Amino acid sequence: RLEPTYFEKAVRLLDGDPAVAFVSCWLRAFGDEEWEWKPERCDLPALLWEDTVLTASLMRREAIVAVGGYDTEMPVQGAEDWDLWLTLVARGYRGAILREVLFNYRRREGSLSTVSWNGSGHLSLASYRVAKHAESYRAYLIDVLLHQDAETSALLRQNDEIERYIASELEPAVALRREELAALQSRLASITPKAMEHANPSQAAARIRELEAALGAVSAEVTALRTSASWRITGPLREAYGWWLRRRGAR
Incomplete structure (x- = not known):
């Protein structure tokens, strides 16, 4: 428009x-x-x-x-x-x-x-x-080659920053959420029908809803981390960077 x-x-x-x-x-x-x-x-x-x-x-x-x-x-x-x-x-x-x-x-x-x-x-x-x-x-071959070299260098720097971010922040965050998820699942499983007989029904029901809500929130956060736009968009960049590292290591 x-x-x-x-x-x-x-x-x-x-x-x-x-x-x-x-x-x-x-x-x-x-x-x-x-x-x-x-x-x-x-x-x-x-x-x-x-x-x-x-x-x-x-x-x-x-x-x-x-x-x-x-x-x-x-x-x-x-x-x-x-x-x-x-x-x-x-x-x-x-x-x-x-x-x-x-x-x-x-x-x-x-x-x-x-x-x-x-x-x-x-x-x-x-x-x-x-x-x-x-x-x-x-x-204009020299100009084109110099421009492409500058673009490649910028790509490699960007990928290095992405890899650092993934290793230092994203992966630890995912691991932490998974631990929380496992703990919540274990706590939910521990609320058995027998235990319910000796508990206040309304309190037990409220606790179950609380745990289920927390479980859903953590599950959603883990999914969001793995399916975020930044993760998907940078997929080709991560692949290209890995290829470059392998090439550099083979020299």
């Missing part, structure tokens, strides 16, 4: 600078995910490692026609816009980014962007993009 002022500001920028062929802006995600995306550049080499331009960008028709429009022969649907920005910039056209959040983007599981970025087609799209724009990638 575009903010009401987006077109006004984009058109003003296009009218004010004939050299600009497309205009993008910053983005706010909502729905399954909530975050803001604020890219600063939409030229080379920035576009070689990330699509920094919105799909909903405003474009000059003559520029799109001049480069042949969207590529209809991509191996997998998705990222056609990224390919178009790369083609435009390689042909000498220039883009601009409005430094305002003017686009609200719903994120949901199973969407085209999610599938194209995280699904099996991602590598096919990446291979196709690099092959098609090989000249640009060759011209």
Whole structure:
């Protein structure tokens, strides 16, 4: 969903600078995910490692026609816009980014962007993009490699922090909750029908409800720890970090 002022500001920028062929802006995600995306550049080499331009960008028709429009022969649907920005910039056209959040983007599981970025087609799209724009990638190879190295280093640092957090806080917390859970289960089991005969029924019933509530709370907490978003999202990061550690140890 575009903010009401987006077109006004984009058109003003296009009218004010004939050299600009497309205009993008910053983005706010909502729905399954909530975050803001604020890219600063939409030229080379920035576009070689990330699509920094919105799909909903405003474009000059003559520029799109001049480069042949969207590529209809991509191996997998998705990222056609990224390919178009790369083609435009390689042909000498220039883009601009409005430094305002003017686009609200719903994120949901199973969407085209999610599938194209995280699904099996991602590598096919990446291979196709690099092959098609090989000249640009060759011209900026050092920049691309340095950027990827910085991204990898940041990933490893993040994984190290995650592993430390899991080992120092999450795993001990889970162990503690499991001990509490076992203790509560044992206490519940000790309240037998025979013991009930010598107890105040109302007090015994209240105690059972109390123990059952505590048991449910601890069980829910253990489940929450194991199924939390952070645990699931960082799964690939933990796997990548483990692979890197094994590689480093094999040297």
